[in-house]
Amino acid sequence: MSVRDEDKMRDAERTKAEILAAAQQVFSTRGYADAKVRDITAIAGVNPALVSRYFGGKLKLFAAALDAALDARLITDLDRNLFGETIVARFTEPRGDRVNPLPIMLSGSSDSEAREVARGLLRDRVFEPLEAWFGGEAASVKAARFMIVSTGFFAYRDQLPLDAFAGAVDPDLRQWLVSEFQAIVDNE
Amino acid sequence: MSVRDEDKMRDAERTKAEILAAAQQVFSTRGYADAKVRDITAIAGVNPALVSRYFGGKLKLFAAALDAALDARLITDLDRNLFGETIVARFTEPRGDRVNPLPIMLSGSSDSEAREVARGLLRDRVFEPLEAWFGGEAASVKAARFMIVSTGFFAYRDQLPLDAFAGAVDPDLRQWLVSEFQAIVDNE
């Protein structure tokens, strides 16, 4: 389980990073309320006290985990002609060790403090940049459409897993997702 | 606040119903983990002990609240020609005192026990009936599309409210939702 069983060198930065990675994993799968600090630190192989020491508490760790998962390139990198395909690829193939922020966001939705954190970051780091990237009069509705479809997808893949979403994404469903996202930029 | 300040007659059935209604309200807005039993009973104007007495505990109350919100007519009533319009109307105009089950479901997603309850009811009472109603080979994908769009919508209306979803639904967004749902039954 522990990441550092045979690796006891002391490195605060690395330890913080390991806690953060474990937090992203646990928050996104078990949800904020059900994710115990002890669960997270067990995966990172460190003492629970370090969460308070390094992050200032569970809520701040949640904020940090969410912030770290939010990658501006998610939006700035996009090619409008390949929007649908690119987004779906990023959603379904977890590039390296980078984790999707949306499951973490959703995981915080059932605790009011965590929800406020998630709302703020969601607005500032995802919705508004997306709105700006879409541009034009319908930008807000486009951003809303994007949020609805992507969030609904993650809700049933990670939060309330339904059989239909288990394993690899059904090719027909995947195709629908691609066209759905592409339609947003194509003004349809 | 209390529903029964000047109404102290004793009626177990009615009391149970009031607790249930309060539970639906609180769970759907604050989330399972953040909804305290004392919050719910304060709204119903009764003692916290009654939750354990009448429902067997918080988790069972959650299950009951969800079950009560699930109305089979949500699906069986549907007219295929007006599917999109009907569904959106039901989502946006909370018919009488009936509450939407999806926000309650989502609210349980960050506690593993509540999540299992929500998953089971979601599958048996929503997904599978919907799948059967759609019929045909693509039924599963259609049901998935329905779940994705409706859940995404509620996520940002009730769970992580974004400004774009505040107040009345934007007419353009509403129109998109209607066509989106209609497209599912129209095999598009």
Place this chain on the structure above:
DNA sequence: TGCTTAAGTAAACGGCGGTTTACTTATCTG
């Protein structure tokens, strides 16, 4: 009206879990 039973309450209990405190151990520097 008194007796029984159900409805409801007040207050205490207990454990889960985030956090704090006091301590131990490794690393770095002269």
Place this chain on the structure above:
DNA sequence: CAGATAAGTAAACCGCCGTTTACTTAAGCA
């Protein structure tokens, strides 16, 4: 190799909150 300091730990702490217990009060019934 000290000595200092940062990294990490073990264990206790304590508040929150779901639940239980013991009690009070209202309704039904002869």
